[in-house]
Amino acid sequence: MIAVLALLAPLGCGIQTGVGAxxxxxxxxxxxxxxxFGTGAVGLGALMAAGLTGATRIVAVDIVPSRLELARALGATDTVNSAETDPVEALHAISGGIGIQTAVDTTGVPQVQTQALEALAPRGSLGLIGLRLxxxxxxxxxxxxxxxxVRGIIEGDSDIVTFLPALVDLVRQGRLPLEKIVREYPLDAIDQAAADSATGKTIKPVIRF
Structure with a gap:
């Protein structure tokens, strides 16, 4: 059982960023x-938020099969492994050749950002929330x-006074199932938490002091 506070810990940054975008x-x-594009904590936050809107197709794009499987469990209707498939072609096929209306890039990789842009339908929008120095x-x-x-978005453009309490309510209602991406570690396992995060074994490690 994950403690409630551990579930709420990611709201201050990654989840707020993805959901807010x-x-x-x-x-x-x-x-x-x-x-x-990208299914780490920020991307999965965006994906779960898309499930709270009227979007009818929600597509996760990544190169890690286990993360794409998790994206399905969190509401993705479609997944694209961009290591195996051209994501622009795949997204045009999923959208019936029109292109997608909304894209989010969490990778910060210019090539991926260009792919996201080229997958858009006319008058579509791309949010850039990934940063790579x-x-x-x-x-x-x-x-x-x-x-x-094309717009850059920082911290989900959130008013934390109103937005963070709303996110807490969504978690409590089960509409943001963060228990599927959060894993608690004791302080003496901090090195393991960092390693698991780097390999993708854990999406969002939380250290308990």
Whole structure:
């Protein structure tokens, strides 16, 4: 059994960032196709938030099969292993050739961000919430001609006074099932927690003091 406080610990950063990007900024319309690139804690937060909207297809894109399997358990209707499949082609196929309305990149990898942009439908939106120091993203001009929007989002653009209590309520209601991604470690196992996080064995380690 994971303690309630351990479940709430990730709300202050990663989960707030992913959920807020969807609910506060990108706001997928009913019937939208949403794709989340990267399924760490931030990406899975965005994915769970997409399930709280009217989006009808929620696609997780990653290269780690176990994370894609977890994404399915958290509400992804489709998954794309971008190590095996061209994600742009896959997302156009999933959307019936139209392209997706909403994309979120949590990787900070310019190549992945470009793929997310190229997968968008006309007037679609891409939220950049992943940061990789030294990496620069350049949007190809031909893609922006279709009325696309690219925006950077920090901490989910959240008003923490109102947003964090709302997230707590969602966790308590079971609508943000963080117990599926959080694992507690005692302080003397902090090195193991870091190792498990690096390998992807644990999505969100929480250290109990």
């Amino acid at each position: 969807i609910l506060n900024e990108l706001k997928p319309a009913p019937g939208a196709v949403v794709a989340v 030294g990496a620069n993203f350049t949007a190809p001009g031909r893609t922006l001609l279709h009325g696309l929007t």
